[in-house]
Amino acid sequence: xxxxxxxxxxxxxxxxxxxxxxxxxxxxxxxxxxxxxxxxxxxxxxxxxxxxxxxxxxxxxxxxxxxxxxxxxxxxxxxxxxxxxxxxxxxxxxxxxxxxxxxxxxxxxxxxxxxx
Amino acid sequence: xxxxxxxxxxxxxxxxxxxxxxxxxxxxxxxxxxxxxxxxxxxxxxxxxxxxxxxxxxxxxxxxxxxxxxxxxxxxxxxxxxxxxxxxxxxxxxxxxxxxxxxxxxxxxxxxxx
Numbered sequence: 001x002x003x004x005x006x007x008x009x010x011x012x013x014x015x016x017x018x019x020x021x022x023x024x025x026x027x028x029x030x031x032x033x034x035x036x037x038x039x040x041x042x043x044x045x046x047x048x049x050x051x052x053x054x055x056x057x058x059x060x061x062x063x064x065x066x067x068x069x070x071x072x073x074x075x076x077x078x079x080x081x082x083x084x085x086x087x088x089x090x091x092x093x094x095x096x097x098x099x100x101x102x103x104x105x106x107x108x109x110x111x112x113x114x115x116x
Numbered sequence: 117x118x119x120x121x122x123x124x125x126x127x128x129x130x131x132x133x134x135x136x137x138x139x140x141x142x143x144x145x146x147x148x149x150x151x152x153x154x155x156x157x158x159x160x161x162x163x164x165x166x167x168x169x170x171x172x173x174x175x176x177x178x179x180x181x182x183x184x185x186x187x188x189x190x191x192x193x194x195x196x197x198x199x200x201x202x203x204x205x206x207x208x209x210x211x212x213x214x215x216x217x218x219x220x221x222x223x224x225x226x227x228x229x230x
Contacts, residue, residue, distance in 0.1 A: 031216065033218060035220075042220065042221075042222045042223060043207065043220040043223075045217065045218065045219055045220075048216070048217065048218075050216065055216065055217075056215075056217055089159065091161065093161070102149035102151065102166040102167075102168055102211065103149070103211060103213075103216070104151065104163050104166055105151075105161075105163070105209075105218060106163070107153075107160065107161035109159070109160055110159055110160075110161075
């Protein structure tokens with residue numbers, strides 16, 4: 001398995017532009033999580049899905065952020081309009097309780113976003 | 117409320133020595149799991165070890181062991197025989213199984229000194 005695949009790996013954009021981050025979870029995993037990592041705030045859970053349905057989006061910072069999971073193999077995190085304070089590494093992770101072991105999260109490599 | 121605390125922002129350990137990284141947690145869910153992840157300077161998140169709240173024995177994975185004290189709500193990671201490659205950030209995480217939300221602590225930066 002190729003693991004969790006995120007794109008783009010690096011994104012540099014200007015304030016006010018729309019940013020779309022993409023994630024392909026591991027096939028068969030039915031949970032998908034989006035995290036944001038910054039030096040100041042650490043790893044913050046933004047939103048997570050179970051069977052493509054958003055379960056908890058209380059971590060989404062504001063209305064500028066939205067996430068979708070149209071099918072079991074694809075999710076997007078969109079920021080519109082972007083601001084410099086959105087600069088961070090965004091991680092996607094997936095998991096499956098069927099595999100046992102506590103439903104361990106497998107992380108993607110992350111998308112490093114820089115908003116100028 | 118679900119919460120993870122790691123009180124050691126930075127730790128140093130001599131190569132080949134053992135080191136303990138602290139983690140305490142708070143939850144009202146009787147069924148939960150505790151995880152440790154390693155994040156080297158390259159940035160990837162690497163799963164190390166898992167402990168379930170009902171597991172009777174402490175988890176071990178190679179040089180990693182988890183010192184689970186349920187009554188104290190602590191899940192410390194013990195790394196034996198430290199290696200230079202162990203230098204990284206270490207995160208403690210918790211999953212409440214009734215809700216499946218997974219949160220992470222602030223992390224501990226470990227530096228292994230030759």
